[in-house]
Amino acid sequence: MKEQDFQIRVIRFLSGEMSAVESEHLLKAISESAEKQKFFEEYQEIWEKAEIQSPIPEVDLPEQWQQFENQAFVEEPAPRVIPIWSRQIFKIAAMMAIIVSTILAWSIMTKAPIDSMEMVMHETSVQVQEIALPDGSKVWLNQGSKVEYASNFQPRTIHLTGEAIFEVRHLSSDETFTVETDVTKVTVLGTVFMVNSGLESKGATVFVKEGKVAFEALDKKENVEILTAGQQAVYNVNLHSVSRIENPSSNLFNWRTGSFSFNDSPLAEILPALESYFGVKFNIANPDLLSCTYNSEFSNMNIEEMLEELSFGLNLEIHQKQPGVYVVDGIPCK
Amino acid sequence: MINLDTEALISRLAASEQLAMKEIFHHFFPLVFKKIFVIVRQKELSEDLAQEVFLKIWRKREKLEIQQSLEGYLAKMAYHEALAHLRKKTTEVQAVENEQLENVMMSDGHLEIESMELQDRIELIIKGLPPRCRGVFMLSRYEGKSYKEIGDLMNISVKTVENQMGKALGILRHELQDLLIIFLLSLIWV
Numbered sequence: 403m404k405e406q407d408f409q410i411r412v413i414r415f416l417s418g419e420m421s422a423v424e425s426e427h428l429l430k431a432i433s434e435s436a437e438k439q440k441f442f443e444e445y446q447e448i449w450e451k452a453e454i455q456s457p458i459p460e461v462d463l464p465e466q467w468q469q470f471e472n473q474a475f476v477e478e479p480a481p482r483v484i485p486i487w488s489r490q491i492f493k494i495a496a497m498m499a500i501i502v503s504t505i506l507a508w509s510i511m512t513k514a515p516i517d518s519m520e521m522v523m524h525e526t527s528v529q530v531q532e533i534a535l536p537d538g539s540k541v542w543l544n545q546g547s548k549v550e551y552a553s554n555f556q557p558r559t560i561h562l563t564g565e566a567i568f569e570v571r572h573l574s575s576d577e578t579f580t581v582e583t584d585v586t587k588v589t590v591l592g593t594v595f596m597v598n599s600g601l602e603s604k605g606a607t608v609f610v611k612e613g614k615v616a617f618e619a620l621d622k623k624e625n626v627e628i629l630t631a632g633q634q635a636v637y638n639v640n641l642h643s644v645s646r647i648e649n650p651s652s653n654l655f656n657w658r659t660g661s662f663s664f665n666d667s668p669l670a671e672i673l674p675a676l677e678s679y680f681g682v683k684f685n686i687a688n689p690d691l692l693s694c695t696y697n698s699e700f701s702n703m704n705i706e707e708m709l710e711e712l713s714f715g716l717n718l719e720i721h722q723k724q725p726g727v728y729v730v731d732g733i734p735c736k
Numbered sequence: 737m738i739n740l741d742t743e744a745l746i747s748r749l750a751a752s753e754q755l756a757m758k759e760i761f762h763h764f765f766p767l768v769f770k771k772i773f774v775i776v777r778q779k780e781l782s783e784d785l786a787q788e789v790f791l792k793i794w795r796k797r798e799k800l801e802i803q804q805s806l807e808g809y810l811a812k813m814a815y816h817e818a819l820a821h822l823r824k825k826t827t828e829v830q831a832v833e834n835e836q837l838e839n840v841m842m843s844d845g846h847l848e849i850e851s852m853e854l855q856d857r858i859e860l861i862i863k864g865l866p867p868r869c870r871g872v873f874m875l876s877r878y879e880g881k882s883y884k885e886i887g888d889l890m891n892i893s894v895k896t897v898e899n900q901m902g903k904a905l906g907i908l909r910h911e912l913q914d915l916l917i918i919f920l921l922s923l924i925w926v
Contacts, residue, residue: 413901459779474794
């Protein structure tokens with residue numbers, strides 16, 4: 403991501419977009435790092451090489467004029483008026499991605515009478531929430547999710563409905579951190595991971611970003627998957643078993659980080675990711691479009707910027723039909 | 737270039753004087769063609785689009801409102817024509833260009849262009865850029881447009897212009913990797 407930012411700055415410099423002050427900063431940064439200097443020199447070289455352009459071909463003016471005469475002066479009689487600026491615009495009206503921030507934060511509820519222990523509950527509706535747990539661990543709670551735990555957090559057990567990312571603080575080796583969903587249990591042996599409690603039809607999933615976790619089905623305890631960084635597993639509701647998922651998507655954490663990375667990803671994958679992150683809805687005018695693929699990294703962009711980039715790259719027409727609802731149209735890719 | 741009395745020309749044009757149109761055409765066709773060619777990179781297509789620009793001028797002759805110079809006005813129309821083409825470019829046109837690219841493509845999908853003249857290589861890489869990405873790059877590199885001007889012409893934000901410039905140069909850098917190695921070595925040995 404940083405390299406991408408640096409690249410954009412270098413190119414802005416080369417194309418004369420930078421003010422003197424900005425240029426000075428950039429050149430200073432370049433002079434301080436051998437790596438940056440190499441990168442800069444490469445781009446400078448490319449920029450200069452790219453100037454070598456094939457010559458502009460000569461046109462046969464009399465022939466062109468004749469062609470014009472035949473068309474313009476013959477087609478008359480009455481002059482027609484055609485608007486010159488029939489601009490091909492995809493106009494995305496300013497979209498208010500303002501997210502209602504009504505969140506039940508720290509709404510403490512007493513969950514009697516199981517052990518008459520005070521329970522803490524956090525619940526999100528449409529906004530992601532970051533929660534600090536009593537032991538110093540962190541939870542990022544995705545939209546429409548809920549976590550509950552005993553206020554003293556002893557033992558470190560948390561109940562999840564929906565989806566959350568956990569960054570677990572490592573205490574002594576025998577002190578576990580457990581996330582329970584209705585049907586599964588994840589015991590943490592390491593640090594950053596995500597749990598989705600799943601819907602009725604779709605089983606719970608766990609994705610581990612760093613460290614190591616054990617994922618088991620509550621109704622079949624012998625079936626345990628030990629997951630390490632980059633691994634994902636799913637609980638199958640019908641089989642009551644836990645199994646690995648090959649090649650997890652790289653965008654599972656985007657709702658926390660605000661960044662997306664698409665690698666030859668089809669629109670069929672991109673649009674749902676944007677829908678759930680921005681809370682918008684897409685209507686596809688032509689289903690063939692869904693197989694168009696796109697390559698890009700987005701970070702900290704708003705929905706308008708993302709859609710502009712996407713429609714530009716794939717030659718799509720994206721119109722806002724009503725707030726939060728977009729119609730996607732265009733010529734399907736091959 | 738002969739100094740044209742454009743104001744007089746435009747009023748003569750408005751009176752449907754074909755001779756005025758002829759003067760304008762002969763004076764500006766090469767310019768309009770060039771502006772379009774820089775972006776479109778195909779001779780015949782650029783000629784057709786340039787014709788279209790002058791047809792629009794002729795059809796609209798009674799209602800022309802030219803604030804700036806006629807030259808500036810035509811240049812802007814040329815950009816719009818070329819960019820509109822890039823936008824609506826059909827898969828058919830793309831297919832023809834892909835075929836041209838495939839002629840120099842090796843079995844592993846890499847361009848067999850290391851042996852070509854630098855100029856031809858660059859031309860080929862540029863032709864292979866996604867159409868509108870190429871539009872952004874050409875306007876910046878060859879037409880000296882600012883990001884803001886490009887954004888206005890193409891109806892996109894400056895941020896998208898920045899990203900597309902990054903994309904274009906990233907591709908060029910990737911495709912010209914072998915030259916860069918030679919270049920960087922030469923820096924060390926000199």
